Amino acid sequence: MGQASGFAYQVRGDGSVLITHHGRTATVLRGGRAAEFLAEVDADPQPVMARWTGNYRRGNERTARQHPRNRG
Template sequence: MGTAQGFGYVRRADGTVVITHHGRVAGTLRGGRAAEFLAEIEDDPQLVMARWTGNYRRGNERTASQHPRNRG
């Protein structure tokens, strides 16, 4: 399917869903999890795929790098 922002997914004939990120496999869903993913994908596909693979920013990376404990 679409990979405009890096994520894409392929629905296989056996019901398996393979999620890719920039062409590499980021996750494989089977059975009930695949069905749940396909039901949820209609809202915002990129956000849903990022959330399901755990590959999304939480917004605190810059703040954490500037913390005194992380300055080295």
């Protein structure tokens, strides 16, 4: 089991990988995708799990910060 900043993953007995974010299931990887994820996750788990779950920066943070509603 690996954990990093809200993300955690668990390898199940059937070879599938369960990825959770703050305790809630984000995705389940099976077969070749699970093996590919496990080969990649050794380097730095946080951005790898964020990318595999689709929960990563979408590029609009700067635009949102400049919106009049978000200016303090």
